[in-house]
Amino acid sequence: MTTPKFNSKVFLSPMAGITDKPLRRLTHSFGGGNIISEMVAVNALNRKNAKTYRIADVRDEDYPVTVQLVGGEPELFTEAVKLVEELGAAGIDINMGCPVKKIVNNHSGSYLMQDITRAADIITAARKATLLPLSVKFRKGWDHQHVNAVEFAKMCENCGADYITVHGRTRSDMYSGNADWNIIAEVKQAVNIPVIGNGDIDSCTKAQAMIEQTAVDGVMIGRASLGRPWLIAQVHNFLTAGIVPENLTLSQVKSVLLRHINGLKEYYGERTALSLARKYVCWYCKGMRNACEFRANFVLINEMKQAYNFIDDFFDTLQKEE
Ligand SMILES: Cc1cc2nc3c(=O)[nH]c(=O)nc-3n(C[C@H](O)[C@H](O)[C@H](O)COP(=O)(O)O)c2cc1C
Structure with missing residues (x-):
């Protein structure tokens, strides 16, 4: 043992x-x-x-x-x-x-x-x-x-x-x-x-x-x-x-999401990473404004470049509204 x-x-x-x-x-x-x-x-x-x-x-x-x-x-x-x-x-x-x-x-x-x-x-x-x-x-x-x-x-x-x-x-x-x-x-x-x-x-x-x-x-x-x-x-x-956590800022969440997607791309290649990213994006954006609409559009994406653009636009809009 x-x-x-x-x-x-x-x-x-x-x-x-x-x-x-x-x-x-x-x-x-x-x-x-x-x-x-x-x-x-x-x-x-x-x-x-x-x-x-x-x-x-x-x-x-x-x-x-x-x-x-x-x-x-x-x-x-x-x-x-x-x-x-x-x-x-x-x-x-x-x-x-x-x-x-x-x-x-x-x-x-x-x-x-x-x-x-x-x-x-x-x-x-x-x-x-x-x-x-x-x-x-x-x-x-x-x-x-x-x-x-x-x-x-x-x-x-x-x-x-x-x-x-x-x-x-x-x-x-x-x-x-x-x-x-x-x-x-x-x-x-x-x-x-x-x-x-x-x-x-x-x-x-x-x-x-x-x-x-x-x-x-x-x-x-x-x-x-x-x-x-x-x-x-x-x-x-x-x-x-006893450290009480602070909420992450939008730009921190975005940066973690991008790190996650990059990790998926490196490990699985672009195609599989994109399909996995669809699932993860939903979780990262849960509770954010317009998340439903974002998710609905994101799942239709079929190119990684477009995925990055979508994520940029979504977080930029939220940050402007803050
Ligand atoms: C999508 C998903 C996959 C899971 N896969 C496994 C697994 O491979 N092995 C395992 O022991 N438990 C698995 N579980 C159960 C979790 O490890 C955990 O016991 C369960 O989600 C309860 O914990 P939670 O309330 O913190 O989520 C899975 C749970 C989910 C939601």
């Missing part, structure tokens, strides 16, 4: 299709925070599928990245763990919380909360294969009739996980309703390994509230960081030094 050394009490959630290398770099550039990759499918990784291999490759990132694995066959984890070690992982997380049908039907993600023996075999296999910090991310339970996060957490601890992350929703909740922080507190009481709490943290004060209410060792932030890659650092600075 490896006692985990966290950079911070704050964790960026793994988010498929989002926490890719460009976003991880950008998030890290603000400081603070533990960074986790998108999920990596163990079967595709072991087959050396080129796309999966690239997702798992964190060797040129100059900060520790925990790589998240997803799969349902214990024997596949032995090789997958070795591969992600070679590809630069600083830690390994196992996804036992993903609610998506395709994943669940493959005996992986949150399916494993219903099959605790298989889950235990997976963690045991991964544990045997690595000395890196090993964690498991799971939910409150499968559904409201099967809330087993406490039992599941104890199993993770017994199988050698170094820490766990609990999302306070069941699989049947998907992402709706409020996350149940009480179950996170119950899990924290029940195990001796560190527990990271996850669900609905969207501000510094909410992060602090979760720590106070549940006694967790750290907090994980997902959706609230979309279009706000500076949030992880803000929460870190608040929790460590």
Whole structure:
């Protein structure tokens, strides 16, 4: 067992299709925070599928990245763990919380909360294969009739996980309703390994509230960081030094958005970057004046040059109105 050394009490959630290398770099550039990759499918990784291999490759990132694995066959984890070690992982997380049908039907993600023996075999296999910090991310339970996060957490601890992350929703909740922080507190009481709490943290004060209410060792932030890659650092600075964050100015937001798009362009090439930029622009501009109209026009763009012009015009107009 490896006692985990966290950079911070704050964790960026793994988010498929989002926490890719460009976003991880950008998030890290603000400081603070533990960074986790998108999920990596163990079967595709072991087959050396080129796309999966690239997702798992964190060797040129100059900060520790925990790589998240997803799969349902214990024997596949032995090789997958070795591969992600070679590809630069600083830690390994196992996804036992993903609610998506395709994943669940493959005996992986949150399916494993219903099959605790298989889950235990997976963690045991991964544990045997690595000395890196090993964690498991799971939910409150499968559904409201099967809330087993406490039992599941104890199993993770017994199988050698170094820490766990609990999302306070069941699989049947998907992402709706409020996350149940009480179950996170119950899990924290029940195990001796560190527990990271996850669900609905969207501000510094909410992060602090979760720590106070549940006694967790750290907090994980997902959706609230979309279009706000500076949030992880803000929460870190608040929790460590009591620094109350100031809102970013429009020109700061624009500059982060452009850095993000440039990072996407560098990593994926212009075509893919443009389609990803459509999604990100919506998040960065949320709540701004005329954002709806801007978004509606931006998604029709099919050239990067035009995208930059649109962003310039949108922010210039807002700045003039200030
Ligand atoms: C678009 C999206 C993709 C996600 N992908 C993953 C994933 O690959 N692995 C994982 O463990 N959780 C994934 N999650 C769940 C988040 O990590 C997190 O548990 C969830 O969003 C709750 O936290 P929040 O309320 O801070 O968003 C994803 C969530 C979203 C919204």
